[in-house]
Amino acid sequence: MNIMILTARFGMGHYKVAEAIKEDIEKNDSDIKATIVDFMSFLLPKTSKLIYTCYDQLVFRNARLYNAIGNASNKVSGLPLKYIIALRISKLVKDNNADAIIVDFPLCSNYISAYKEMSGNSIPMYTCITDVPAHSDWIAEDTRLYFVSSEETEATLIEKGVDADIIRITGVPVRNEFKSDETTKKDIEEKRKLLVMGGGLGLLPGSDELLDRLSHMDDVRVTIVAGKNKELETKMADKYPGFRVLGYTEEISKLMKESDAVITKPGGVTMFEAINTGTPMYIVRPFLLQELGNARYIEKKHIGRVLWYEKDATADDIEAYINNAGDIEAMKDNMYTIVKKDEKCDIITEILSDMGKAELKCS
Known part of the structure; x- marks a missing residue:
């Protein structure tokens, strides 16, 4: 066949x-x-x-x-x-x-x-x-x-x-590497791990001010994925030597699974990759038509935080977000519920x- x-x-x-x-x-x-x-x-x-x-x-x-x-x-x-x-x-x-x-x-x-x-x-x-x-x-x-x-x-x-x-x-189909029975099992470490990614085009969410502030936070380890945008990859690596900066990578599932949260664009695939790995999302100013609907879904299901205006994306806000252990665990539980329902x-x-x-x- x-x-x-x-x-x-x-x-x-x-x-x-x-x-x-x-x-x-x-x-x-x-x-x-x-x-x-x-x-x-x-x-x-x-x-x-x-x-x-x-x-x-x-x-x-x-x-x-x-x-x-x-x-x-x-x-x-x-x-x-x-x-x-x-x-x-x-x-x-x-x-x-x-x-x-x-x-x-x-x-x-x-x-x-x-x-x-x-x-x-x-x-x-x-x-x-x-x-x-x-x-x-x-x-x-x-x-x-x-x-x-x-x-x-x-x-x-x-x-x-x-x-x-x-x-x-x-649900939106994702590759098997993103699927895990440990969706709610991540331990919250003393040093938070934050993944920043904007899809294959390298359209990073958030502002320079947010990244600048994150670069001075000693208790947060930041990984940036710039996708296929070589210019952005070089710029980020030069400007933020304390960040781990990657270009296009096939290890997104591993990066998501080891992160406490992901700052990203709410594309349908990225959203369900995060759901399947149990990685709460932090969405900054969604703007593409389909992303607006996906962002509303994220809010409704309480599987991430959506900031509709870029000015609200402050380092204090993201720090409070990833340090709120109870809310992070609630989001992971909600993601696990979605995964189990879709598996049917x-x-x-x-x-x-x-x-x-x-x-x-x-x-």
Whole structure:
């Protein structure tokens, strides 16, 4: 059996989810072959790198415009070059001998839906939504199941007309290295460990003043992950010799597990990586559209502290936050509750059950 996972590299989150799903498939059944396809690289092999670079610059330099585009696309229907792309998808499905398709990027689901309608191909399509907010672009005709992060996402889809019977709450998939039975077991050390990271783009949350103050706190050990932003990595290492400064690393799970808290951007994947490692979050001024919804979820579930204004992000505040042992433990307990609830529903078992290949596991 062959399952094709369609994703995109806008940021790093969607691709990380695809990798996590692939990992779970291979762990679940060695007879299933999972293939990850970067949809943009497939459609536009000569220009996809430029498109991704432009996206990164848009997020980095003009978040307001990014949000405006997102809001506008939420109100507009229609697919550019639908017929041409549908023909290309036909070849992609054939070349991969796909028996099922999982998508974790909204553009993919709508084009697969259009391809199915035009070709008459009944190949099942499953959609994994990677944030708490559910943009209308995620919703596509003939989707067999939607895998969502939370009850809030489920409610949004139902409000937009999706049948509750085809929605499954699974959390956002993360790689197995982030999963641990010791979610609430961390000891709080005398010297606090604080992780500061801003995702693959290296968009560090917080202000220079906050980092300056942290650099003078002897009882806090700070690790900064600058992602692929080499300029930022060099700047941080030069300015803060007492910090541990890293570039892009594959050891985020280890860093989270050894940290008492993480100052980060509330991307859907980062949020669920923190939830699975039991690392309370400290969010400074979320600004991207999807991050705003994720931040509200963090507040509602009490799994972190959200500062909606950068001026409130002071060293005194973060020090009080990480030294409040009782509240930190309560957040870890809340994270553990979310993890255990999500474990009741497994994406690959649900897909196999829907295809008549396995017994239903969710309860």
